[in-house]
Amino acid sequence: MAQAIVEVEHLNLSYKNVRAVQEVSFMLERGEALAVIGPNGSGKTSTIECVEGLRKPDSGSVRVFGKDPWRRRGEIYRQTGVQLQETEYPAKIRVEELCRLFEHFYERPADWQSLLRQMDLEDKRKRPAGKLSGGEKQRLSVVLALMGRPKLIILDELTTGLDPEVRQNMWTMLRAIREHGVAVLLVSHYMDEVEALADKLLYLDEGRQRFFGSQPAFRQWAKSRLSPDVWQEGGTLEQLYLQLVPKTERITMEGIL
Amino acid sequence: MRRFAFTCRIEFCLLVRNFFGFFFGLIFPLMMLILFGSIFGNESIAPGSDLRMMDLSIPGYSVMVMGVAGLMSFPLTMAECKEKKIYKRFDATPVGKKHMILAQITVNLLLAAAGILILWLAGKILYQVQIRGSLLLAGAAGLLSMTSMFSMGFFFTAVGKGAKISHLLCYLSYFLMLFLSGATVPDLLFPESVQKIAGLLPMTYAVDLMQGIFAGDGLGMHKKELLVLGGLTIVFTAAGALLYRKKDWA
Numbered sequence: 001m002a003q004a005i006v007e008v009e010h011l012n013l014s015y016k017n018v019r020a021v022q023e024v025s026f027m028l029e030r031g032e033a034l035a036v037i038g039p040n041g042s043g044k045t046s047t048i049e050c051v052e053g054l055r056k057p058d059s060g061s062v063r064v065f066g067k068d069p070w071r072r073r074g075e076i077y078r079q080t081g082v083q084l085q086e087t088e089y090p091a092k093i094r095v096e097e098l099c100r101l102f103e104h105f106y107e108r109p110a111d112w113q114s115l116l117r118q119m120d121l122e123d124k125r126k127r128p129a130g131k132l133s134g135g136e137k138q139r140l141s142v143v144l145a146l147m148g149r150p151k152l153i154i155l156d157e158l159t160t161g162l163d164p165e166v167r168q169n170m171w172t173m174l175r176a177i178r179e180h181g182v183a184v185l186l187v188s189h190y191m192d193e194v195e196a197l198a199d200k201l202l203y204l205d206e207g208r209q210r211f212f213g214s215q216p217a218f219r220q221w222a223k224s225r226l227s228p229d230v231w232q233e234g235g236t237l238e239q240l241y242l243q244l245v246p247k248t249e250r251i252t253m254e255g256i257l
Numbered sequence: 258m259r260r261f262a263f264t265c266r267i268e269f270c271l272l273v274r275n276f277f278g279f280f281f282g283l284i285f286p287l288m289m290l291i292l293f294g295s296i297f298g299n300e301s302i303a304p305g306s307d308l309r310m311m312d313l314s315i316p317g318y319s320v321m322v323m324g325v326a327g328l329m330s331f332p333l334t335m336a337e338c339k340e341k342k343i344y345k346r347f348d349a350t351p352v353g354k355k356h357m358i359l360a361q362i363t364v365n366l367l368l369a370a371a372g373i374l375i376l377w378l379a380g381k382i383l384y385q386v387q388i389r390g391s392l393l394l395a396g397a398a399g400l401l402s403m404t405s406m407f408s409m410g411f412f413f414t415a416v417g418k419g420a421k422i423s424h425l426l427c428y429l430s431y432f433l434m435l436f437l438s439g440a441t442v443p444d445l446l447f448p449e450s451v452q453k454i455a456g457l458l459p460m461t462y463a464v465d466l467m468q469g470i471f472a473g474d475g476l477g478m479h480k481k482e483l484l485v486l487g488g489l490t491i492v493f494t495a496a497g498a499l500l501y502r503k504k505d506w507a
Binding site for chain 2: 052054075077080082106
């Protein structure tokens with residue numbers, strides 16, 4: 001039987017009067033990659049932050065390695081690495097110091113020098129974290145996420161702001177770590193990325209779960225919801241997704257240009 | 258323990274690079290000592306008294322150092338980490354934010370201790386200053402005074418959503434107390450109305466306690482100071498903790 005790494009059942013979370021997450025349930029097993037997709041404000045990051053133990057759900061159950069991440073956060077992070085959507089570090093801390101600091105947090109840390117090399121950050125070792133570019137910060141966050149040799153890695157918009165070459169390298173890296181049995185939970189707006197990397201999809205919209213299942217099952221589900229004249233057999237995930245999400249009004253730029 | 262020591266080492270490097278705490282905690286008090294010493298000398302505070310100016314100035318400057326660490330360096334760092342959600346990233350590690358906050362407190366306590374030690378060594382060498390009271394009592398009084406400053410700083414970081422209000426409270430309280438508490442200028446020189454205001458400031462009690470204990474007083478002579486500083490420590494720590502319980506760190 002496959003080993004469940006993340007189990008979420010009937011998750012609900014509100015901010016004041018806004019119901020950010022409603023009745024979301026999903027599961028992630030060892031060596032699987034699950035992508036959480038949906039428009040901005042659909043509850044993706046809120047859902048992920050409940051799994052990360054950074055937010056306390058209003059109701060429902062979240063289990064990571066069989067433990068409640070809100071109550072036993074320290075324990076789950078012995079086996080979990082994360083890259084948060086927005087990460088800041090003390091401005092004057094050097095890349096090397098940050099790596100050494102994180103190295104001390106784990107019992108069996110990875111070789112951070114090798115990670116820096118692989119993320120093409122070796123020449124930035126002495127640079128203050130505050131002086132790194134957006135892409136460099138993103139790559140550094142991956143180095144730190146991998147520092148504890150995680151069995152689960154959570155990546156929130158990993159490749160946002162990265163150039164195409166670095167994106168490709170990230171994909172290669174993710175495929176390689178999955179081969180080692182690491183479960184990957186990622187949030188992404190890039191459907192080409194999701195199509196290339198994810199086994200399963202969790203599609204959220206306005207905090208509600210619209211779909212959870214495999215990529216082929218998602219295509220079947222989408223086909224059943226779209227009219228035959230819109231449906232494209234063999235279309236990309238991005239084409240499919242754009243047909244599913246609510247449309248914005250046509251942009252005409254009338255009266256502006 | 259090894260992990261905590263390493264975190265403290267990194268925090269110490271950051272403290273040195275941030276300059277403010279390092280300069281105002283270690284160098285500035287020494288400059289004050291030399292400057293005021295060269296201007297006013299080390300005369301008796303009153304005819305016939307064996308207490309000299311420096312016997313009062315050094316405990317006062319020591320409280321100034323405590324204020325730099327507890328009301329400026331530590332809370333400004335904590336407010337910045339809170340606002341930029343730096344603690345959130347550390348919460349996503351096995352150690353959590355408490356580990357980082359504890360390291361920041363430790364490093365700033367050590368900064369204050371080092372600043373005070375340098376001051377006393379300089380006082381001893383340059384002005385033959387002596388501690389007349391018990392060293393143990395002096396240490397206890399220093400610890401209580403320091404704790405009260407840190408608890409106030411901690412409370413200020415908990416007020417407001419971002420760092421702006423915390424910064425304002427820290428700067429305002431520190432500079433107000435620096436000049437009115439008697440830490441830098443003897444409060445006997447103030448008019449009565451200013452002395453009344455000084456009586457409302459926590460740092461005034463720390464200065465009175467430190468000056469008294471270093472001059473040879475027993476703790477029994479400073480019940481009011483002990484009560485005020487101890488009470489403020491409890492109130493500010495509890496109020497800060499209560500505000501933080503309601504805060505959204507994510």
